Structure formats: structure tokens, C-alpha cells
Amino acid sequence: MNSDAQYAASPAPVIASGVLPVLKQFTLPEALGFGRVMAPIMYRAQFRNGGWQAAQVLPYEAISIDPAAKVLHYAQEVFEGLKAYRHSDNNVSLFRPLENWKRFNRSADRMCMPAVPESIFMDGVSAVSSLMAKHIPAKPGQSLYLRPFMIGVDASLGLAASLDNDFYVIASPSEVYQQGSFKVMIERQDCRAALGGTGNVKVGGNYAAALAAGRRVQAAGFDQSLWLDPAEHRYIEELSGMNVFALINGALHTPSLSGSILPGITRDSVLQLARLSGVEVIERSIDINELLEAVVSGECSEVFACGTAAVITPISIIADGDIRYEFKAGNPFATQLHTLLTDIQEGRGEDVFNWNWPLTDVNVLDTSDSV
Amino acid sequence: MNSDAQYAASPAPVIASGVLPVLKQFTLPEALGFGRVMAPIMYRAQFRNGGWQAAQVLPYEAISIDPAAKVLHYAQEVFEGLKAYRHSDNNVSLFRPLENWKRFNRSADRMCMPAVPESIFMDGVSAVSSLMAKHIPAKPGQSLYLRPFMIGVDASLGLAASLDNDFYVIASPSEVYQQGSFKVMIERQDCRAALGGTGNVKVGGNYAAALAAGRRVQAAGFDQSLWLDPAEHRYIEELSGMNVFALINGALHTPSLSGSILPGITRDSVLQLARLSGVEVIERSIDINELLEAVVSGECSEVFACGTAAVITPISIIADGDIRYEFKAGNPFATQLHTLLTDIQEGRGEDVFNWNWPLTDVNVLDTSDSV
Numbered sequence: 001m002n003s004d005a006q007y008a009a010s011p012a013p014v015i016a017s018g019v020l021p022v023l024k025q026f027t028l029p030e031a032l033g034f035g036r037v038m039a040p041i042m043y044r045a046q047f048r049n050g051g052w053q054a055a056q057v058l059p060y061e062a063i064s065i066d067p068a069a070k071v072l073h074y075a076q077e078v079f080e081g082l083k084a085y086r087h088s089d090n091n092v093s094l095f096r097p098l099e100n101w102k103r104f105n106r107s108a109d110r111m112c113m114p115a116v117p118e119s120i121f122m123d124g125v126s127a128v129s130s131l132m133a134k135h136i137p138a139k140p141g142q143s144l145y146l147r148p149f150m151i152g153v154d155a156s157l158g159l160a161a162s163l164d165n166d167f168y169v170i171a172s173p174s175e176v177y178q179q180g181s182f183k184v185m186i187e188r189q190d191c192r193a194a195l196g197g198t199g200n201v202k203v204g205g206n207y208a209a210a211l212a213a214g215r216r217v218q219a220a221g222f223d224q225s226l227w228l229d230p231a232e233h234r235y236i237e238e239l240s241g242m243n244v245f246a247l248i249n250g251a252l253h254t255p256s257l258s259g260s261i262l263p264g265i266t267r268d269s270v271l272q273l274a275r276l277s278g279v280e281v282i283e284r285s286i287d288i289n290e291l292l293e294a295v296v297s298g299e300c301s302e303v304f305a306c307g308t309a310a311v312i313t314p315i316s317i318i319a320d321g322d323i324r325y326e327f328k329a330g331n332p333f334a335t336q337l338h339t340l341l342t343d344i345q346e347g348r349g350e351d352v353f354n355w356n357w358p359l360t361d362v363n364v365l366d367t368s369d370s371v
Numbered sequence: 372m373n374s375d376a377q378y379a380a381s382p383a384p385v386i387a388s389g390v391l392p393v394l395k396q397f398t399l400p401e402a403l404g405f406g407r408v409m410a411p412i413m414y415r416a417q418f419r420n421g422g423w424q425a426a427q428v429l430p431y432e433a434i435s436i437d438p439a440a441k442v443l444h445y446a447q448e449v450f451e452g453l454k455a456y457r458h459s460d461n462n463v464s465l466f467r468p469l470e471n472w473k474r475f476n477r478s479a480d481r482m483c484m485p486a487v488p489e490s491i492f493m494d495g496v497s498a499v500s501s502l503m504a505k506h507i508p509a510k511p512g513q514s515l516y517l518r519p520f521m522i523g524v525d526a527s528l529g530l531a532a533s534l535d536n537d538f539y540v541i542a543s544p545s546e547v548y549q550q551g552s553f554k555v556m557i558e559r560q561d562c563r564a565a566l567g568g569t570g571n572v573k574v575g576g577n578y579a580a581a582l583a584a585g586r587r588v589q590a591a592g593f594d595q596s597l598w599l600d601p602a603e604h605r606y607i608e609e610l611s612g613m614n615v616f617a618l619i620n621g622a623l624h625t626p627s628l629s630g631s632i633l634p635g636i637t638r639d640s641v642l643q644l645a646r647l648s649g650v651e652v653i654e655r656s657i658d659i660n661e662l663l664e665a666v667v668s669g670e671c672s673e674v675f676a677c678g679t680a681a682v683i684t685p686i687s688i689i690a691d692g693d694i695r696y697e698f699k700a701g702n703p704f705a706t707q708l709h710t711l712l713t714d715i716q717e718g719r720g721e722d723v724f725n726w727n728w729p730l731t732d733v734n735v736l737d738t739s740d741s742v
Contacts, residue, residue: 035528038439064433067541068409072522075446075575076582081528112582147528151443157406157452157518157543159611161582170438172528194565194601198580204446205576209569211447211483211532230565231602240530 013043013055013127022059028135032175034309035145039132039171043124047114047165055120057127060170066155070162076152077204078107081308083143084129086136087347092129094357095345097122099265104148107201112161113150124148124169130359132171140346141176145309177309178223181316181331184239186288187213187225188321192240194230199260210240222319224305228288230260235285242307243267246291247333248300251280258285266306272353273340292318295325302327304334312338384414384426384498393430399506403546405680406516410503410542414495418485418536426491428498431541437526441533447523448575449478452679454514455500457507458718463500465728466716468493470636475519478572483532484521495519495540501730503542511717512547516680548680549594552687552702555610556593557659558584559692562601563611570631581611593690595676599659601631606656613678614638617662618704619671622651629656637677643724644711663689666696673698675705683709
């Protein structure tokens with residue numbers, strides 16, 4: 001089913017008694033947006049006394065956390081984002097979930113948290129997706145956005161890694177992150193992550209550090225910050241939660257993984273699709289001034305963002321203080337890549353890289369039965 | 372009472388019905404440590420619909436958090452640490468609490484969170500300290516460690532600042548952070564915060580980024596990481612949660628506030644006490660190699676850490692990989708400063724700077740009465 005690794009099946013999680021009733025009651029609202037409508041169920045596995053306890057699917061509800069828990073003071077928290085797509089045959093397919101699992105454990109290691117076994121991670125995303133199958137919106141751009149996360153719950157105030165940790169999968173039936181294009185603003189003041197910091201893993205602190213720049217960006221009428229490197233504030237890095245690509249003289253350029261950039265799974269998919277299309281791909285340090293000059297000269301004809309939530313979204317304006325660099329020639333290359341990628345994700349195109357992970361137990365649980 | 376600012380009294384918080392019984396049942400264990408024994412009560416004020424709601428003192432208990440809350444994914448969280456001391460006359464005194472309040476709000480602003488009014492912050496730390504008055508341990512080095520913190524609780528998965536925020540004060544009857552001295556190890560690999568990041572405010576992500584280095588340090592038999600600057604990995608910054616001082620040729624040197632160092636309140640107190648003692652104080656960039664050479668030559672005779680939890684703790688060894696730089700001549704200067712500072716904090720010495728903030732309503736609530 002997937003060439004990357006073998007999915008070791010583990011015992012099915014216990015489904016708590018309240019789960020099927022809340023699924024039965026759930027209806028998908030007309031307006032979804034991104035990450036606003038939460039699935040009525042969640043998956044939980046707890047790490048206690050050095051081992052993982054039996055996992056459960058539970059009704060989605062507030063969780064109890066000790067006020068001294070590490071996650072609330074020292075941000076010991078990691079997360080992932082991936083999507084389940086409902087295809088036209090009503091089968092449900094995850095997109096490259098093992099890549100998320102691997103990155104999740106790199107993040108967990110950076111945060112001194114236990115690795116989540118493949119079986120638990122995959123059980124979690126599979127169980128939530130399968131149980132939600134009937135409620136996964138299936139128009140183009142729609143999916144079930146899955147959010148695995150883990151938090152340190154030890155209750156003491158000394159700075160130390162938590163021994164007890166809770167792993168959850170929650171989910172949100174969602175649209176793509178943003179319709180249309182992004183207007184981005186070069187962030188000349190703040191940095192999202194230090195070299196030797198946590199920028200190359202998916203942990204809360206990176207995003208917390210980005211909030212203030214996000215506030216300035218939105219006050220100026222833009223959508224996203226374009227981050228520069230933390231050492232020299234000169235080389236482009238990423239948007240918050242998205243990687244960046246530039247089409248320059250027909251070749252596709254993207255910042256190399258410097259250590260403070262998140263290695264995006266969509267980034268990797270874009271690189272593979274571009275190579276398959278015969279486009280030259282160049283991973284390198286990209287000086288922001290060089291990029292802006294190439295935009296002015298026309299050598300750089302397109303810039304776009306990519307990520308799980310954003311998929312592939314063109315950038316229409318790059319602002320540098322009061323100066324605006326606009327792209328007016330449309331986005332033929334980003335559009336072509338978007339079609340290639342979403343045709344695979346949404347089940348219309350041939351899955352040439354074996355990226356899709358079809359779930360086999362969908363509809364096994366008929367939530368229309370009374371419990 | 373305190374020259375820094377006027378404490379605007381506000382309505383006393385509502386004391387929930389379970390508070391006096393749990394206080395009555397509470398007994399202080401023999402062994403305290405730091406941050407391990409939690410006070411049985413907590414203070415909570417909630418920011419909703421753009422305003423602060425009436426605060427409450429509650430029994431200490433697990434809090435309910437939506438699994439999609441910003442704090443659990445994007446580390447939108449700030450905190451402070453300060454201490455309440457029970458003096459020999461049984462009065463309780465906070466140490467420079469307004470400085471913590473001011474820094475808390477600088478941290479909150481960096482995290483795009485609402486400012487906590489002085490009245491709420493001071494009510495919180497005062498109410499918890501007053502109610503706990505009889506249980507504040509009062510031997511030298513002991514205190515009630517207070518932990519105000521605020522978390523973003525909006526439940527949605529898009530990266531955005533939370534509109535709803537919860538402010539808490541929890542507390543722990545504690546010893547000093549560590550008895551004796553610290554063995555520190557120069558951290559040559561990681562950084563705790565970027566320039567333009569969040570190192571100069573007290574937010575979870577800084578501490579999360581420090582956990583992995585802490586794991587290496589402890590595996591090597593040391594206590595703390597000595598962080599270098601994020602741009603060049605060359606200038607000393609701080610320990611995680613403590614500032615650093617070096618006595619070189621009789622003058623007191625400490626890293627200047629570079630933007631990635633926390634402006635410690637104990638750091639400021641040490642600077643003022645040293646100046647008062649007629650010692651020259653020099654805030655500057657300190658090259659780690661210069662410092663190590665000065666240790667070897669004997670020009671640097673003492674290095675010590677300071678912070679609310681650690682107060683003033685000598686550093687006995689600085690390790691750089693396998694090389695160890697040891698201080699064997701005792702710590703007369705750190706010891707003298709420690710005496711000056713703790714004599715004020717613990718009520719034995721003259722409070723020349725008006726740092727103490729005596730609570731006036733202590734013992735008003737007699738917890739020995741039945742409720």
C-alpha cells in the first residue's frame with residue numbers, strides 16, 4: 001500500500017461509549033473555513049511509568065490538565081498536521097502519514113519526549129479518519145485536517161522534561177487554509193527560530209514567536225510574514241508553517257534546509273513533482289535582495305507557498321516596508337503543480353509516488369445504528 | 372510602602388467555598404525541594420469578550436482546557452516567578468512584585484496577549500500568599516514560590532492570537548532551587564532563543580528549547596547549560612532561567628541585555644547591591660574565550676548565577692566539552708552578596724531600596740475556623 005514502511009497493525013483502540021452517539025449527532029456545517037469546526041471525537045494515548053497505555057477514542061471534550069503541567073509553563077508540546085481525503089469512491093485516504101509520524105518523533109526527541117510508536121500514531125489518525133469518514137467534506141480543497149499532538153503533563157515547577165506525556169489526535173473538517181493568494185511581508189525585525197533552536201521541528205514555541213509579527217502583518221493588510229534567517233536576517237526561510245518556492249528563469253528555487261526551517265512534507269512533494277515534470281530544482285540559500293531584484297527584472301516570475309494546510313498557494317505581493325513587489329502575470333507554474341498534487345491527494349490522478357495511504361476499515365463502524 | 376508605584380486596591384477576589392477546608396487540611400511536608408509541593412489553592416482571572424471577569428480563589432485542582440486551545444499547540448503562554456517570605460514577626464512580604472508584574476506584561480505583549488492589570492496581578496499574588504501565610508516555610512532559603520501564568524485558550528487550529536486568556540497564580544512552598552553550587556557546561560550546539568526571538572521575555576518556548584541541552588548536561592553529571600549568543604555562539608548569555616555574573620579583577624561583570632537575555636529582577640538587585648557596596652559594575656558583551664582565559668589566569672576569581680529560584684548560587688565548575696575550569700578559592704564575594712540580598716528578603720536586614728512589599732491583610736482569614 002505504501003512503499004515507505006510497513007504498517008504494523010496493533011490492537012484497535014477502545015472506543016468509549018459516548019463516541020458513536022456524538023458521531024451520529026454530528027452534522028457538517030455549511031461554512032467550514034480552516035480548523036474551526038472540530039470533529040466530535042478524539043484519540044488519546046497516555047505515556048505513564050515509562051510505557052504507553054491502551055489508547056482510547058473518546059468524545060471530543062475539554063481535557064483535564066494540572067495547573068503546574070510542563071506544557072503550560074515550559075511549552076513542552078509537539079504537533080503535526082496532515083489530511084484525510086474522501087475520494088469519489090467514498091474510500092478515505094491519508095496523504096503520506098508516515099512522513100508526519102517520522103517528523104513527529106524528531107520533534108518529540110528535540111523536546112525530550114518519548115517517541116510515539118508507529119502503531120499508535122497510525123492507529124490514532126486512522127481511527128479518527130475512519131470514524132469520521134461520512135463527515136469528511138469532499139469538494140476540491142476540502143478534507144479532514146488531522147492534528148496529532150503530544151503534551152508534557154508532569155506537575156512540578158522545576159525546569160525538567162516531563163516523564164508523563166499525553167498523545168492526542170483531534171481533527172477538523174476543513175477547507176484549504178486560504179483561498180486565492182497570499183500577500184506576504186518581509187519580517188525584518190523578529191525571528192521565528194534560532195540556529196540551534198527549534199525551527200526544524202514542529203513545536204509550539206516557533207509559532208508563539210511568530211504571533212507578534214503576524215499581528216503587524218495583519219494590521220498592514222497582509223496575510224503572512226516572510227521570515228529571514230536568524231543569523232544575518234538576509235536569507236529567506238519560510239512563512240509561519242509553510243515553505244516558499246520561487247520560479248527563476250524556469251528553474252524552481254527553494255531555501256535549503258538550513259537547520260532553522262521546517263522540512264515540509266508538501267515541500268518534499270513539490271520537489272518530487274517538479275523533478276518528475278522535468279523542471280530543474282535548486283535548493284540553496286536565497287538572499288532576499290537577490291530575490292527582489294529578480295522579481296523586478298522579471299527573471300523571477302512566480303513565488304508560492306506550500307504546506308499541508310495551504311497545499312500550494314501563490315504569493316501575489318511581497319512587501320518590504322512600504323515597497324511592494326507584485327506578481328501580475330498569473331501563476332501558471334504554481335497552478336500546474338497544484339493540479340498535479342491535488343489530483344493525487346483527492347484521488348483523481350495516478351498516485352505515481354505511492355503517497356496515498358488508503359484506509360481499509362472505513363465504514364466498518366456504521367454510526368447510523370443506535371448504540 | 373513601595374516607591375516604584377502605587378498599588379491600586381481592587382475588590383477582593385471571591386473565595387470559593389472549598390478554599391478554607393483545603394487550607395485547613397494542608398500540612399507542610401518535611402522535605403520540600405523546589406516547586407514540588409503545590410499550595411492547595413490557586414487564583415484565577417479570565418479574560419473574555421475583551422475584558423477581565425471577576426477573579427476567584429479556588430482549590431488547586433486540574434483545569435479544563437479545550438484540546439484545540441492555542442496554549443497546547445502554539446505555546447501561547449507567559450509566566451513569572453516571585454517569592455513571598457514569612458519574616459520572624461510572622462508578617463509576609465513579597466519581593467519586588469511590581470517588577471514581575473511589569474515584565475509579565477512585556478511577555479504578554481510579545482505573545483499578543485492582553486495586559487494583566489496591576490490590581491489583578493497584585494491581588495492574585497497577595498491573596499494566595501495571605502491565605503497560605505501560616506504554611507509559608509520560614510527557615511533561611513525557604514519561601515512561598517509564586518507562579519503567575521497566563522494561557523491562550525481559544526479553541527481553533529489556525530495560527531492566531533487567542534482572544535480568550537486565563538490568568539492563574541499557583542504557588543509552591545519551596546527551598547532554594549539548588550543547595551551548594553552549580554556545575555555548568557558551555558552549550559556549543561543549541562541556542563535557547565534567537566535575536567529577534569523571545570529570549571528577553573518569560574515565555575514557554577525559551578524553556579522548551581533548553582530541555583535537550585539540559586538532558587545532555589545532566590547525562591554528563593552537570594547541573595546547568597551556559598548559553599552563548601545565537602548569532603556567533605561566542606558571547607555568554609545566561610543559564611536557563613538565571614543570569615550570570617563574573618568577578619574579574621575585583622569588578623563585577625555581567626552580560627549586557629542583548630535582546631536574547633532575560634532581564635532578571637535578581638540580576639537588577641545584584642547590580643544595585645554591588646554598586647551600594649562600592650564595587651564597580653560592568654554590563655558588556657563577554658566573550659566566552661576571554662572569560663575562560665581570565666579563569667585560568669586567576670583574574671576571574673568567582674562566577675555565580677542569580678535568579679528568583681536560585682537567589683545567588685556560586686558556579687564551581689565551567690566545563691567546555693571535556694575541559695573543566697574549576698573555582699577552588701571559595702566564593703567570598705557571592706557569599707557576601709547572598710547575605711546582603713537574603714537579609715533583605717528574609718527580613719533580617721534594612722530594606723534600603725524599599726524592595727519588600729509587606730502584605731497587610733495577613734491572618735485576616737483565620738483558616739482554623741470551621742467553614
